[in-house]
Amino acid sequence: MSTAGAPQSSFTARQAMTHVAPDVLLRPLTGSRLHLSQCYRLERGATVLVVANEADLEAWQVCSTCQAELGGHGRQYFDNLERALEAYVPLQARQKVRNLARDVDYDAVWAPNSRSYIALGSDGTAVAYVGKTYWRSGGALTELPGYDSGAGGGPAAAGARQGRECPTCNVLMPVAGGCGTCD
Structure with missing residues (x-):
């Protein structure tokens, strides 16, 4: 963390991804929230960032995506x-x-x-x-090996579950049970 009044190094978001630890919060020179370097909301080549100092941590809110990642619920x-x-x-x-x-x-x-x-x-x-x-x-x-496209789930899959024709009246019977017309 830098101290108040000391110059801070600035990074583009792309540079920050390799120059700053992944759990360090950064303050954009324009914007309203603190971010982690890998936040997808930052424009990699355009957003200029500095490492957040103590005053920044107290005054700025953390981006919701970055907050989720810090809490173990993000990417x-x-x-x-x-x-x-x-x-x-x-x-x-x-x-x-x-x-x-x-x-x-x-x-x-x-x-x-x-x-x-x-x-x-x-x-x-x-x-x-x-x-x-x-x-x-x-x-x-x-x-990939092991891929299964599945049966779908549309009408063809439903048709596969239909019963046989009734031998007396030729009506399609349900899978379980007899003919509802003849019985």
């Missing part, structure tokens, strides 16, 4: 893709994800609060997503 960041793969992706799919990630330009890896997927991000914006059985990048979906 979970990983040092690298390999750590994220170990935490989320089944062993048989990891090599395929590594190969797909080679073609993606990213500078951060995180899981959202739901912990339902991994995101590869560039300048705070996700550019690729990895689920347990899928990879999505540039609008294209790649199935």
Whole structure:
């Protein structure tokens, strides 16, 4: 923390991601809230930040997204893709994800609060997503080993649960029970 009156080094949000510890609060030169360096609300190349001093911590509120992360309810960041793969992706799919990630330009890896997927991000914006059985990048979906597209859930799936025809009146019977017309 800097003392009052001492000059503070300033960083763009992009620089702060590598020059400032991830749990240190920063004050933008323009704006109204304190942020962590990885906050997606900061414009990476345009927002200029300084490390918040004691007066800033008392006078400014913390951005709600950053507050959630400080409280353990926000994004979970990983040092690298390999750590994220170990935490989320089944062993048989990891090599395929590594190969797909080679073609993606990213500078951060995180899981959202739901912990339902991994995101590869560039300048705070996700550019690729990895689920347990899928990879999505540039609008294209790649199935990973173990992918199951499912039966859907629409009318075709409902039809699969219908019973057989009644041999007497040819009405479709329910799955459980007899013919409601003939009985």
